[in-house]
Amino acid sequence: MDRGAGRSRLATRDLLSEAVAGIVQRPARSVLTSLGTVLGVGAFIAVLGLTGTAAAQIDTRFNRLTATEVTVEDTGGRDADRVPLAFPRSADARMARVNGVEAAGVYWKIRLAPGQSVRSSQVGNANGAVSQTPVVAASPGVLAAAGPHYVQGRGYNAFHESHGDSVAVIGSATAARLGILTLRTQPAIFIGDTAFTVVGIIDDVERKPDLLLSIMIPRASAERIWGPPQDERAKMLVSTDLGAAAQVAEEAALALRPDHPEYLRSIPPADPKALRNAVGNDLGQLFLLLAVVCLFIGAVGIANTTLVAVMERIGEIGLRRALGARSRHITLQFLAESAALGLVGGVTGTSLGTAVVVGVSLQKEWTPVVDPLTLAAAPALGLATGLLAGLYPAWRAARIPPVDALRR
Amino acid sequence: MVHVDRPAVIALEGVGLTYPGPPPVTALRPCSLRIEQGEFVAVVGPSGSGKSSLLNMLGLLDNPTEGTYLLNGLDTSAVSDSRRAALRGSHIGFVFQSFHLLPHRTAQENVELAMLYRRTPRRVRRRKAAEVLARVGLAHRAHALPTHLSGGERQRVAVARALVGEPALLLCDEPTGNLDSGNAASLLDLLGRLHREGMTIVVITHDGQVAARGRRTITIRDGVLTEVDTGAAAPC
Numbered sequence A: 001m002d003r004g005a006g007r008s009r010l011a012t013r014d015l016l017s018e019a020v021a022g023i024v025q026r027p028a029r030s031v032l033t034s035l036g037t038v039l040g041v042g043a044f045i046a047v048l049g050l051t052g053t054a055a056a057q058i059d060t061r062f063n064r065l066t067a068t069e070v071t072v073e074d075t076g077g078r079d080a081d082r083v084p085l086a087f088p089r090s091a092d093a094r095m096a097r098v099n100g101v102e103a104a105g106v107y108w109k110i111r112l113a114p115g116q117s118v119r120s121s122q123v124g125n126a127n128g129a130v131s132q133t134p135v136v137a138a139s140p141g142v143l144a145a146a147g148p149h150y151v152q153g154r155g156y157n158a159f160h161e162s163h164g165d166s167v168a169v170i171g172s173a174t175a176a177r178l179g180i181l182t183l184r185t186q187p188a189i190f191i192g193d194t195a196f197t198v199v200g201i202i203d204d205v206e207r208k209p210d211l212l213l214s215i216m217i218p219r220a221s222a223e224r225i226w227g228p229p230q231d232e233r234a235k236m237l238v239s240t241d242l243g244a245a246a247q248v249a250e251e252a253a254l255a256l257r258p259d260h261p262e263y264l265r266s267i268p269p270a271d272p273k274a275l276r277n278a279v280g281n282d283l284g285q286l287f288l289l290l291a292v293v294c295l296f297i298g299a300v301g302i303a304n305t306t307l308v309a310v311m312e313r314i315g316e317i318g319l320r321r322a323l324g325a326r327s328r329h330i331t332l333q334f335l336a337e338s339a340a341l342g343l344v345g346g347v348t349g350t351s352l353g354t355a356v357v358v359g360v361s362l363q364k365e366w367t368p369v370v371d372p373l374t375l376a377a378a379p380a381l382g383l384a385t386g387l388l389a390g391l392y393p394a395w396r397a398a399r400i401p402p403v404d405a406l407r408r
Numbered sequence B: 001m002v003h004v005d006r007p008a009v010i011a012l013e014g015v016g017l018t019y020p021g022p023p024p025v026t027a028l029r030p031c032s033l034r035i036e037q038g039e040f041v042a043v044v045g046p047s048g049s050g051k052s053s054l055l056n057m058l059g060l061l062d063n064p065t066e067g068t069y070l071l072n073g074l075d076t077s078a079v080s081d082s083r084r085a086a087l088r089g090s091h092i093g094f095v096f097q098s099f100h101l102l103p104h105r106t107a108q109e110n111v112e113l114a115m116l117y118r119r120t121p122r123r124v125r126r127r128k129a130a131e132v133l134a135r136v137g138l139a140h141r142a143h144a145l146p147t148h149l150s151g152g153e154r155q156r157v158a159v160a161r162a163l164v165g166e167p168a169l170l171l172c173d174e175p176t177g178n179l180d181s182g183n184a185a186s187l188l189d190l191l192g193r194l195h196r197e198g199m200t201i202v203v204i205t206h207d208g209q210v211a212a213r214g215r216r217t218i219t220i221r222d223g224v225l226t227e228v229d230t231g232a233a234a235p236c
């Protein structure tokens, strides 16, 4: 009669099927119990998914243009009064030699003399249309860096610049206002008394959209006629290769003015991560908090139901103990049941949350982005919730003495 | 009848059982009792006299509050909780007064449960459960839920569950309480066969028919054990 000298053993497979049986026996209650976990995990996925999707949306727009743009400001340092223009003549070429720079050019807004205006014909000609369009001194590099689209003609280049040519590039709206329909006749506009031949008309730019509403003339001509910048100091627009912006921003001042780098200050593009965090911060955190609250409620729900189930099934506990179950087996069984409930809630919540992300993305015409790690972690989160919630009831169940359990 | 060379299946020495209460209830007064391998013992007594308390203690579900209980010569007070569970699972079959069937499991599944904690492969569990159910005349109701079974049928499922593990010691609490005389007789025949096969059986009963089958009859009254026939059991 010594065949039972060993220990009671319960195969893992049997433990799991007992847990599943325990859940399936009361389907309605199981569904209600896991609802909290469903909501918690669902909200978790939806929040992370939506913020991720929105951030990815910003990223794609951001990376291509803004992240490849550096602006260098002419501050003049302490010599601001003495040095109205810190960018050297050779600024475009110097900057173009910096690694990662595509194109770079200096620009500033010109203050016309009182009484000067932009006209399509010489002063005194009554037929001439007048324009209030701002005039901008822009070295050829600005045209290259801004990425304009020419409807007619083309931009001026270093050759025009070095020869001090009086040429201009204007936006299509300005052209229409000045009555310029074609460049074939080599039309001129008059800025004050000086005639500028319009060599290009643009209808779009990739950067600095305000250039569309400006008249751009070479820097050399502008300096010759109106002198250095007066109201606003000059700036430099730099377009860089992808990923090079930060480095370029760092090197710009020294490359342009090795003698007085303090005259210049670079403004690198905003960090896309900072922008994404800004999106994630405001609403996302609130919803994440909500998700945590849901999960907590879910855990309390599971704990409560499991505790009730323990009391209800006290006879079953006694019976199992009489049939050879160790108290450990009872603990494991109830833990497995609550963990399974949590897992089911987690999986359902993951599906629901993903559906929400996809639905919102479809509606907003975004590309839904959900981190696969999040997707994998979410059911585990449900499982953990269930396990945690089951700890106390399972411990209680195992402590009930078999006789007491059988008397009920 | 007493084999000196091998220990008795059950040997109680000055064993008493008092429920702590409050108020404390003495369910069993200190007594001594030997039950040998292969005996068929009937326990009779009025309601509340302590029959079920005695049986739970014999089945290692409860500890005596005084005295020593030797099961096959093993001092049960020295046995750990998990070892007791193992002993219950492998050596002892219970038929409870109130059956204790799981309401959401079929008769067959209820019987299989008795082999769950012994790591019997599922296939073997199925086969054995079906065999035992056939033996108690319930093959046709094997897949019914207990709630759809009559009281007598439930009792037979409980008996089948107790037998399926082939225990050395079978403890029955009123196994014929819900049976008509015909079914009671056939259950008694079954117990008789098991007895002849060498199983040690202790049966609590109100039924004179059952008591008559037992070679020994132990009477409990207000927690006091008396044995009329042989005097093998005596109050301390």
Ligand SMILES: Nc1ncnc2c1ncn2[C@@H]1O[C@H](COP(=O)(O)OP(=O)(O)OP(=O)(O)O)[C@@H](O)[C@H]1O
Pocket (backbone or CB within 6 Å): A407, B019, B020, B021, B025, B026, B027, B045, B046, B047, B048, B049, B050, B051, B052, B053, B054, B097
């Ligand atoms: N857990 C307990 N705590 C306190 N008293 C108890 C406990 N369990 C049983 N009793 C008492 O112990 C006494 C014996 O109970 P027991 O169940 O052994 O009686 P019984 O002979 O089986 O009765 P019946 O024939 O009605 O089943 C009763 O007076 C009962 O009230």
Ligand SMILES: [Mg+2]
Pocket (backbone or CB within 6 Å): B051, B052, B053, B097, B173
């Ligand atoms: Mg009783």
